[in-house]
Amino acid sequence: MLNASDARPAPGTSGRAPDDRAVAAGRPWGRIVRVAALVVGVALVLAFPTMVPNAYILSAGIVVVSYACTATAWNFMGGFTGYVSLGHAAFFGLGAYGTGLLIRDVGLSSFVAWIVAGALVLLVTIPVGIAALRVRGASFVIVSIAFVLILLLVFQAWGSFTGGSDGLVVPRPFPDLLRPEHHQVFFYLFAALLAVMLVVWWAIDRSRFGTGLKAIREDEDKAQALGIPTRNYKLVAYVVSATFTGLAGGMYALWFGDLDPIFQFSIMLGSYMVLMALLGGVRHLFGPALGALIVGSGLEYFKLEFGDTQLHLVATALLLGLVVLFMPDGIIPAVRALLKRFGPEDSSIREVTAAELLERNRTASHDAPSRDTASTTAAATAPATPTTRQEDGR
Amino acid sequence: MTTAAPPATRNLETVGLTKSFGGVHAVRDATVTFRHGKINALIGPNGSGKTTFFNCVTGMIKPDAGTVTFRGEDITRRAPHKIAQAGIGRSFQLCRIFPRMTVLENMLAAVRRTRRRELLKGARNAEEIDKARALLVRVGIDHLENIEARNLSYGQQKLLELAGVLMGDPDTIMLDEPAGGVNPALVGRIGTLVQELNAEGRTFLVVEHNMEMVMSLSHHVIVFDRGGPIAEGSPAVVQSDPRVLEAYLGV
Incomplete structure (x- = not known):
């Protein structure tokens, strides 16, 4: 059975789509910030000898x-x-x-x-x-x-x-x-x-x-x-x-x-x-x-x-x-x-409406009874949404 | 995958394998031939030397005497990584994974590495990630690929360990108590996986205490007692062997 904190979208639903969009939106930002920090860092290092008193x-x-x-x-x-x-x-x-x-x-x-x-x-x-x-x-x-x-x-x-x-x-x-x-x-x-x-x-x-x-x-x-x-x-x-x-x-x-x-x-x-x-x-x-x-x-x-x-x-x-x-x-x-804790799209529990959850559970029980063992236990141990983890994809 | 199975029925065998710790003979003169392309089970009471035998075969422990032969080649005393590269994958009794790496990184760490010039190649290349994902789907933990492995439940870690072993395309897979400490549903799942993988031509060597699993799964059972084999045969034959009953029940 799935519950609201399950990170696994049931097959056949559009559960994964919001994540993917979030990833697509979140990733370039992370990269831009990183590149900008690198440029600033290098510039500071290069300028240091000329700035010192x-x-x-x-x-x-x-x-x-x-x-x-x-x-x-x-x-x-x-x-x-x-x-x-x-x-x-x-x-x-x-x-x-x-x-x-x-x-x-x-x-x-x-x-x-x-x-x-x-x-x-x-x-x-x-x-x-x-x-x-x-x-x-x-x-x-x-x-x-x-x-x-x-x-x-x-x-x-x-x-x-x-x-x-x-x-x-x-x-x-x-x-x-x-x-x-x-x-x-x-x-x-x-x-x-x-x-x-x-x-x-x-x-x-x-x-x-x-x-x-x-x-x-x-x-x-x-x-x-x-x-x-x-x-x-x-x-x-x-x-x-x-x-x-x-x-x-x-x-x-x-x-x-x-x-x-x-x-x-x-x-x-x-x-x-x-x-x-x-x-x-x-x-x-x-x-x-x-x-x-x-x-x-x-x-x-x-x-x-x-x-x-x-x-x-x-x-x-x-x-x-x-x-x-x-x-x-x-x-x-x-x-x-x-930063993650205060980050915007990074609640550790994904919010799902009751209707969505019901729909998902119905699909899941139809679709993948054999997977259930793995994914129920997964629910308890998978607090982070895929979105946040993707950022580490260096 | 099997690469043209040799005509003989033997691919992994030991002759006179012996290992003692201090005065204790953990493995004593063990001569065992495993059936190629089959699911072989190694059973025996606690302390009968199964795990030590396992470790001698995979090079983790150097045997005092005897030989281990794999596909006609003497692999005794080779380093564990050489034995792994030769095509013998193994799991550990207390499942071992890389706790602070994600599930996917665990898989990529298990990529077969035999060509030295590929070492500086990026670890995250599409081909290997696809392969890793396919295996994760197969064992049913693909939705956890970005989770650090230490956050997995014990059963999921067992599945990850098995998937990692498969990353190296081993011809022979040695599992040390695959059903130990996991719930009955997962035991069934692991059993099914072993059967499927065996059907694809991989040889299995399973140490297991779960008799139900052993008897339903294996084609060939070898019974260890006091450091060596005392009986072997099909599950049915072994089950009715008086020596086996004696070793287990002490009658």
Whole structure:
């Protein structure tokens, strides 16, 4: 028997027609809003360096965009496969030091060194990934932390090669540029790197490969039983994620020009990536970048206000706690759900007049007795109308 | 779909399959031949090793000894995804679906993926969506395609799991307790589906406790006790076998 909240229109009635029209009307609007938001976002990013009052704000902007890069890079692994790595700073550090050392010791030019360092991170990640991905869940988190700690100790201790705790000075790629111009160039370079990552993430998200990765996130054994080569999929995601993180690290080295193991191979940096991605929403393309904008701005502000105290760490911890408690899926889904609640054509119960319902039940009982088992149970569990779900049809 | 059934009546068989956990022999020297193109049932008391046997065949557990052969090929110790790609689909005892994906996404995740260069192809291409929808219509949950799978009732999740398995066009389908935990009407529906799919040429291997279903559905019944087969034959033959009665009733 159907009831008023049944989402399934009975065959033979025009029950589906209103939905289809609503979909046709609702979809382009969603798309227009989305495209407009994207255009505005890109314009704001491009205009940012010309709008800032001073070089300090600009450099804070670079920090935020570099955070957006690392969080988005992390999300290739964390978002798609659900494997939470707290040690992604390892790849950031490797990329940064790789770039710096290739310039200093091999004499490569800055951006060649950057690319080569990215390639090296890629190569290093393959055996590391094969080893680390043998475990899941909490064990994987521990392994990822262990890896970054090992690298921290190595880079600190091996002073003759890495400069140790004295730091490593990376020559600037554009020695002729004044400081504000230097910042400006690097703001755009980071933004370009971020754009590349977003395009790649988007392409994977909509691909078969991406669907396979998401299946792994949901239920790894089940995914494998359906024929998905889970180990290789995870490894590819891990390597892509690490390589992009390494490229972000290399870019940071070229911009900042001074590396110290304690900051490059830092658990904090790895935790920020996780926090930002979770805050924004790991299932969404722009989630990590949005998280980086919020957390990054917050961190910079706290550092400015509270200077040398560790208060910014407390604030970060509080933020993480709030996210986990109240927005486990991140801001984007939370806001979307909120909009949906106030949205016009989105009552969770479809209103049907008594006459319509009667007519429908009559048709249904004629037509599909065998389907009844499925659709009665469906009624209770299908609160959303097809209209709202269609919008997600990316 | 069957692709030119081999002349032999066997497509899936095990020889001397053995698996023990600690000192417990979960599966002991199990030599079983499943009838090709038929509905085979695997029954036995709890703890008789049916699910472990299942997991050994599908590669989820590596057997200690013995071989599994599928269409003349040794598939023992192959990775589960290789076995799935070879044409053996399976369901799980406690039905497993991708909870935070929609019903349709669940189906698209189950697309057979053997060609590497197609991996970056869009997941939502018309051909596969059509195929997914046709299968959803077939199991009767097509109206739920945009619902997240975790919101489905348990029975609907079972149907989704079956539809997902069918997405990979398996030649042989292994169902672990398809009637477990679902209402009688749905048991009938699943039974009918199995019969229809079998009529199209798919081989079934069903682990089931619902004797009514087993006896009405299957062509060939294999009875397990203490890790290996103790009897096999048509439902009628098995039902009157004293060894089976002893294993079940302890008389």
